[in-house]
Amino acid sequence: MEFIASSINQRIVRISAHLNPPPNSQMEGSCGLLRRGNCRAKGGSPGFKVAILGAAGGIGQPLAMLMKMNPLVSVLHLYDVVNTPGVTADISHMDTGAVVRGFLGKEQLEDALTGMDLVIIPAGVPRKPGMSRDDLFNINAGIVKTLCEGISKSCPNAIVNLISNPVNSTVPIAAEVFKKAGTYDPKRLLGVTMLDVVRANTFVAEVLGLDPREVNVPVVGGHAGVTILPLLSQVKPPCSFTVEETEYLTSRIQNGGTEVVEAKAGAGSATLSMAYAAVKFADACLRGLRGDAGVVECAFVSSQVTELPFVATKVRLGRNGVEEIYPLGPLNEFERAGLEKAKKELGGSIEKGISFARK
Ligand SMILES: NC(=O)C1=CN([C@@H]2O[C@H](COP(=O)(O)OP(=O)(O)OC[C@H]3O[C@@H](n4cnc5c(N)ncnc54)[C@H](O)[C@@H]3O)[C@@H](O)[C@H]2O)C=CC1
Numbered sequence: 001m002e003f004i005a006s007s008i009n010q011r012i013v014r015i016s017a018h019l020n021p022p023p024n025s026q027m028e029g030s031c032g033l034l035r036r037g038n039c040r041a042k043g044g045s046p047g048f049k050v051a052i053l054g055a056a057g058g059i060g061q062p063l064a065m066l067m068k069m070n071p072l073v074s075v076l077h078l079y080d081v082v083n084t085p086g087v088t089a090d091i092s093h094m095d096t097g098a099v100v101r102g103f104l105g106k107e108q109l110e111d112a113l114t115g116m117d118l119v120i121i122p123a124g125v126p127r128k129p130g131m132s133r134d135d136l137f138n139i140n141a142g143i144v145k146t147l148c149e150g151i152s153k154s155c156p157n158a159i160v161n162l163i164s165n166p167v168n169s170t171v172p173i174a175a176e177v178f179k180k181a182g183t184y185d186p187k188r189l190l191g192v193t194m195l196d197v198v199r200a201n202t203f204v205a206e207v208l209g210l211d212p213r214e215v216n217v218p219v220v221g222g223h224a225g226v227t228i229l230p231l232l233s234q235v236k237p238p239c240s241f242t243v244e245e246t247e248y249l250t251s252r253i254q255n256g257g258t259e260v261v262e263a264k265a266g267a268g269s270a271t272l273s274m275a276y277a278a279v280k281f282a283d284a285c286l287r288g289l290r291g292d293a294g295v296v297e298c299a300f301v302s303s304q305v306t307e308l309p310f311v312a313t314k315v316r317l318g319r320n321g322v323e324e325i326y327p328l329g330p331l332n333e334f335e336r337a338g339l340e341k342a343k344k345e346l347g348g349s350i351e352k353g354i355s356f357a358r359k
């Protein structure tokens with residue numbers, strides 16, 4: 001009788017702990033809260049520790065779900081300023097290897113970050129119709145700054161995947177924060193431009209009548225409007241496009257984000273395709289960390305490929321993050337003109353981020 005009563009008691013404690021975590025305590029999914037009761041061993045598999053900052057948001061939630069499914073992840077920390085108890089309880093019921101823990105509010109940021117190998121940041125406000133990504137600067141710059149200060153303090157060696165817009169400015173902000181803290185390693189800071197590649201692969205495959213999984217389009221420059229520069233002359237498998245196709249594809253890829261913002265009509269920007277792209281990119285970073293050879297993706301990184309301090313290009317990912325940065329390769333006339341336009345806008349956005357962080 002006693003055993004049954006105490007077991008029921010523990011279950012009640014467990015459920016109320018999920019719904020109502022005591023202040024300053026982290027929520028733990030999988031086995032964590034059961035350890036005192038009827039769980040024999042802590043779950044989890046060998047692998048990497050990953051934190052998502054902004055995990056309760058439109059990108060954060062599907063990203064958390066997909067990362068929980070990634071066999072390279074052993075521990076998944078979900079941090080946000082709202083709603084992480086619910087998201088953590090929900091995701092933690094998935095019968096995959098990663099142990100999930102939730103963290104709520106700034107006072108739990110340090111615990112969320114300690115020991116992490118990879119930190120993915122989709123925290124911040126999204127666009128509404130009529131806005132540019134740069135219109136998000138005033139709110140998102142401060143959010144990114146605070147989160148990066150936390151990273152400097154608690155996991156200075158982690159790889160950082162920065163999703164929050166405007167990426168062309170938030171990555172320079174992050175770099176300045178890390179420099180100020182003395183923890184900056186340009187190999188470990190990557191702006192996520194994978195969605196541009198994902199879109200480019202999809203739209204090019206549509207035009208060519210191919211399976212998008214067989215298509216690879218390098219997209220360089222940055223992540224906003226004309227700074228997004230698809231290199232259609234370097235598509236794999238090798239192919240050619242008419243002038244009309246080139247103009248249509250370039251414009252659709254550059255405006256892919258706006259296409260979604262307008263279709264969502266005020267309810268936000270790309271979240272599901274972004275979560276997919278973020279996981280594709282995070283998985284590449286983790287495979288690099290594991291030591292896999294030949295992991296090459298496009299990302300917005302500190303670079304000497306152009307005269308600008310940051311640019312998106314193909315990079316090889318390895319045990320230290322960005323191991324090699326590839327040159328842009330041969331560009332045709334259309335792409336050369338596009339690059340000049342891209343650099344003009346990109347330079348201003350980078351400068352804006354740097355000045356904000358140095359203030
Ligand atoms: N790099 C890229 O290709 C893309 C970037 N984005 C950007 O990603 C960001 C997030 O977009 P959504 O998830 O749709 O927005 P959302 O508003 O649905 O979610 C953002 C989450 O961030 C959280 N947050 C706000 N301040 C925070 C803080 N200080 N610390 C931790 N979390 C905080 C919010 O509580 C919310 O849960 C936006 O800036 C958006 O523009 C969106 C799509 C593609």
Ligand SMILES: O=C([O-])CC(=O)C(=O)O
Nearest residue numbers: 127195256257258269270
């Ligand atoms: O367009 C936006 O605001 C979100 C974004 O960066 C994208 O979908 O590429």
